[in-house]
Amino acid sequence: MSASDLEANLDLDATDINPDVDLKIKNIDLSVVLESRAPLRWGICATGLIAHDFVASLVGHEHQHEVVAVASRSLDRARKFADEFKIDTAYGSYEELAKDPKIDIVYVASINTQHRKHCLLFIEHKKHVLCEKPMALTVRDAQEILRSAKQHDVFFMEGMWTAFFPACEKIREIITSGQLGDVRALLANFGQNISHVERISKKDLGGGGLYDLGGYLVYWAIMVFGRAPVSSYTHGFLNTDGVDETYTTTMLYLGGAIATLTCSTKANYQNDVTIVGTKGRIRIPNNLWHPSSFEWINDEEESTFFEFTYPLSDQSYQFGKEWSAMFYEAEAARQAIARGMKEHPLMSWKSSQLMARLLEDARRDLRVKWNDEDLP
Amino acid sequence: MSASDLEANLDLDATDINPDVDLKIKNIDLSVVLESRAPLRWGICATGLIAHDFVASLVGHEHQHEVVAVASRSLDRARKFADEFKIDTAYGSYEELAKDPKIDIVYVASINTQHRKHCLLFIEHKKHVLCEKPMALTVRDAQEILRSAKQHDVFFMEGMWTAFFPACEKIREIITSGQLGDVRALLANFGQNISHVERISKKDLGGGGLYDLGGYLVYWAIMVFGRAPVSSYTHGFLNTDGVDETYTTTMLYLGGAIATLTCSTKANYQNDVTIVGTKGRIRIPNNLWHPSSFEWINDEEESTFFEFTYPLSDQSYQFGKEWSAMFYEAEAARQAIARGMKEHPLMSWKSSQLMARLLEDARRDLRVKWNDEDLP
The missing domain is CATH 3.40.50.720 (NAD(P)-binding Rossmann-like Domain)
Structure with a gap:
């Protein structure tokens, strides 16, 4: 098989994820042996x-x-x-x-x-x-x-790992069931005061917020909309080494929906997500990268809270006990492999390609170039 | 005095508001006779x-x-x-x-x-x-x-009217006292499902979200930063009559701060504001146009809640009882006039010019033109 055949098969230029397939599949069912x-x-x-x-x-x-x-x-x-x-x-x-x-x-x-x-x-x-x-x-x-x-x-x-949290599974259920109505907006904010960390500040180390915090923001957009935006624009600041420090990406979707993603490596944001539909909205109040709770607010402004636990673990964790939830993605991989699948529908190859493209689009707008040959 | 003299005196092109003057003045002291x-x-x-x-x-x-x-x-x-x-x-x-x-x-x-x-x-x-x-x-x-x-x-x-709420006075106090540290980001979201209202949908009536909801968002940016941004970009959708329906404005400020303002006339947002500083953040959870509470979150993620009441009133209101708070702006005007002032420092002529300019900049980005001569 030639490289160009592979490319065609991979749909490398196709950017639509099929929400009917990708979003409706339950991520993992731990009860299944x-x-x-x-x-x-x-x-x-x-x-x-x-x-x-x-x-x-x-x-x-x-x-x-x-x-x-x-x-x-x-x-x-x-x-x-x-x-x-x-x-x-x-x-x-x-x-x-x-x-x-x-x-x-x-x-x-x-x-x-x-x-x-x-x-x-x-x-x-x-x-x-x-x-x-x-x-x-x-x-x-x-x-x-x-x-x-x-x-x-x-x-x-x-x-x-965010894809595989029970909170996200429930959120996808609310979206795909029609309970939320048509999605009109996604607002996702992720800021952490980490610009002093070398991995974040140095271009040689692939620094910047985009490929660290920003990937989570883009994942939320992919999860919620299940397709590529028709237009995207990123506006922000670079540090003295030429990688992004603070930015906002706005993405417009077919049907009049909008995603606004804000990111900073210079300040601690609320790290929250709001998904606004025609019939209500979902608010993830914090920890968007490892969500354990969210609020469903219907059109009468009535709230319902959902809370989830992380997997029990007697281990100690470098980043905090919530990282026991990395088990979810490992288990998702196991179940997909056991079924003979080459990709997982909740973080498919198309999703990864779309993620890479959206991050690169933002990088282009911000003029972050890894080297002279990058982004001609 | 010639027109050009007047123009010079008005500082029509000056965009910096002086935060030392404009932000530190308490808005109204109802105890003063x-x-x-x-x-x-x-x-x-x-x-x-x-x-x-x-x-x-x-x-x-x-x-x-x-x-x-x-x-x-x-x-x-x-x-x-x-x-x-x-x-x-x-x-x-x-x-x-x-x-x-x-x-x-x-x-x-x-x-x-x-x-x-x-x-x-x-x-x-x-x-x-x-x-x-x-x-x-x-x-x-x-x-x-x-x-x-x-x-x-x-x-x-x-x-x-937002300028004169006690909640905003307290927020300005937290900002100007240094308690918040340097402001790094403002995130303000205002969406209401009102696109069916003629005044909002029709260009002839000055429609769109920008000059209705959007003014409040811009006011928050003026209140928090007290100056014009160095750069601004607005990305969004228009309706079939050519006025804006959904958009996001990103504004970059001297010192590396960013404001992200999201607006929609198609969906009910949370209508919240987050002001992020180097020492903590302020969250106005809802009702950004008539705020009655906010949360101060310090760097240890400890919360303090502030609650305020609207003026007591036995009247009935078309838009809801919180509109008794229009009294605040009337009283602010009275006190300024009684002191012989021609403008109020919390909604000064410079603030109004800046507001008009920022809204027009957004309108230019979105290509909303009132008529053929507008925004050549």
């Missing part, structure tokens, strides 16, 4: 804070998930990580991890600028991949990874 | 719903405010209005109202497209004027009115 006889066997690529919390979220689910090996550029770091979680194998290179026949799927948790290289490495070794978001810093890299996943016939998913 | 020996004597221009609620808000304040006369194009309507409120004089023309020597100040409550004509009429008869917002639908009209007010040495104020 799948037929796969063995747990999903994980390899862990990199040993940073998020890898720690991901593995912690799997502990206690031995029947479904087994962490088989962990790799780092430093064997010492890998060993230390393996010891903490009683993982059998530690590797001092990612190539060794890629070659390990005991591994079904690799969780890629390296720094954003390394995602392309690591995803391609594992995919080419026929491993399934769950890659921390953002899967890539450019549309071109995202498409290259997806083409490779298609070519090697492996499961690939961008790790947008 | 001013030296003026007689109540402020009002004439009412037009007899619509908002004129009704304005006059209702003055009832019970005879020592400070007296409604002397009301005028309409229809003498019948004026008489009916006068009867309801026991007003002595009813006129069937605005010229008669303008010539009535018993009147100190006219409240202009006609339809937006008539504001220019009516303001000029009363100003030229040396009446003070409180004009419902928006004072004009173009920068040119706003400047013409202000020039005339200066030339005739009368008090003029655009009726932005």
Whole structure:
């Protein structure tokens, strides 16, 4: 199959997600016992804070998930990580991890600028991949990874954990059931005072708010509208290193709906989401990236509150106890793989392509260029 | 004094409001008994719903405010209005109202497209004027009115009642005291499902959300930042008559702060405001155009709630009991006039010019033109 055939099959230029398919599917049903006889066997690529919390979220689910090996550029770091979680194998290179026949799927948790290289490495070794978001810093890299996943016939998913929270499942239910009426507006705000963190401030490290906080905002737009906007504009400020610090993206959708996404790495916002429909609105009051509650307000301004719990866990977490909810995305990946799927409908390849394109559009408006060849 | 002198004195091109002057002045101190020996004597221009609620808000304040006369194009309507409120004089023309020597100040409550004509009429008869917002639908009209007010040495104020609420006074205090730190972002959302109302949908009637809901949003930006943005962009949809229906304005300010204003006449938003500073944030949870409560959230995410009451009133109101708070702006006008001032610092002539300019900038981005000569 030629590259251009693959490209056609991937619908790389198609931007519509089908809401009838993508939004109506329940994300995970933990009560279903799948037929796969063995747990999903994980390899862990990199040993940073998020890898720690991901593995912690799997502990206690031995029947479904087994962490088989962990790799780092430093064997010492890998060993230390393996010891903490009683993982059998530690590797001092990612190539060794890629070659390990005991591994079904690799969780890629390296720094954003390394995602392309690591995803391609594992995919080419026929491993399934769950890659921390953002899967890539450019549309071109995202498409290259997806083409490779298609070519090697492996499961690939961008790790947008937000998609798999029970709160989001209930919200999608309210939207798709018609209870909300036609969606007229999405207002999503995410600001955290993190501009001093090197990973955020430095262009060399893929910095800026866009590919960190901004991805969550764009995911909400994809989840709510299930398609690409007809028009998008981003207005904001860059820092002295040339990456974004504060911005607002406005996206217009067919039918007269609007999404307004505000982002800042300079101040702590409320981190809330409002989805406004013709019959009422949904308010996620905070924590839009790991929502545990929301309010449904009908046209008579009557409120109903919904509250959800995170998965119980006796582990300690680097980013906070709510990160036990990373289990949801791992379990979603397992269930999709057990069914023979190559992508998960709630974070499909099309969704990832759309995410990459919307972030790149914003980057173009803001004039954030990774290098001289980028965004000619 | 020539027209160009007047223009220079008005600082028509100056866009900076001085926050040290404009924001630090307390809006009204109802405990102060001013030296003026007689109540402020009002004439009412037009007899619509908002004129009704304005006059209702003055009832019970005879020592400070007296409604002397009301005028309409229809003498019948004026008489009916006068009867309801026991007003002595009813006129069937605005010229008669303008010539009535018993009147100190006219409240202009006609339809937006008539504001220019009516303001000029009363100003030229040396009446003070409180004009419902928006004072004009173009920068040119706003400047013409202000020039005339200066030339005739009368008090003029655009009726932005929001400015004078106790909640806003307390919010300004938190901002100017430094408690909030540097302001980094303003997020203000105002949407009401009113696109079926003719006044909103028809271009001939000065329709659209911008000059109705949008003025409040811009006022919040003026109140919080006290200056013009360095850059502004508006993105949105028009209706089939060519006026705006849904839009978002993003404004960038010196120092890296951002304002995001979202507006819709097609859906009921939360109508909330968040002001984010380096030391915490202020959340007005709803009713941004007549705020009665807000939340102060410090950097440790600890909340303090503030609640305020509207003025007590035994009147009935067309738009709801909170409209008794129109008394605040009337009283602010009285106190300014009693002190010999020609403008009120909380809704100064510069503020009105800035408001007109920001709305016109948005209109230009959205390509809303009142006629072929508008916005060449």
